[in-house]
Amino acid sequence: MNMLTRLNRGDGLFPVTLRGVDDIFRTVLGQLAPDFTPEMMWDSGLAPKLEVEVKEDAVTARLPIPGCKPEDIDIEVVGTSLTIRARRESEVSDDDKAHYLRQERSFSEYEESVKLPVAIKGGETKAEYKDGILTVTLPRETAVPPTAHVVKVN
Incomplete structure (x- = not known):
């Protein structure tokens, strides 16, 4: 119940702001991995590093x-x-004879x-x-x- 209380800020079941989405990730996934931050999702290592x-x-x-x-x-x-x-x-391939x-x-x-x-x-x-x-x-x-x-x- 504590999780629902923290997520519900009086504006419906879930907050609709981006900050609210970050709160959801921090709360739900933070319980599984205490060091988790939403920024880790964007820094997946797939994007090139300048x-x-x-x-x-x-x-x-x-x-x-x-x-x-x-x-x-x-x-x-x-x-x-x-x-x-x-x-x-x-x-x-522009090969017309190939059957893919x-x-x-x-x-x-x-x-x-x-x-x-x-x-x-x-x-x-x-x-x-x-x-x-x-x-x-x-x-x-x-x-x-x-x-x-x-x-x-x-």
């Missing part, structure tokens, strides 16, 4: 996306924001944006896709030392 390294002269972003073709990868740099989009679709009992197709898309902590030269960004790993190199903007201005008051 790695961003900031160096003195450039920012390097690496992303494993095997099975993609270079023409299926889009990279966009706006200000200090980097967005990577990729899509992968399984090949389907079963043929499965897969399709997946990936998109991630990251705000970079430093100013970059977006127009000089270079990307390389080799052995299933995308490497994006963004040269850093040279820091302009601040200049002092003396302003006279009239």
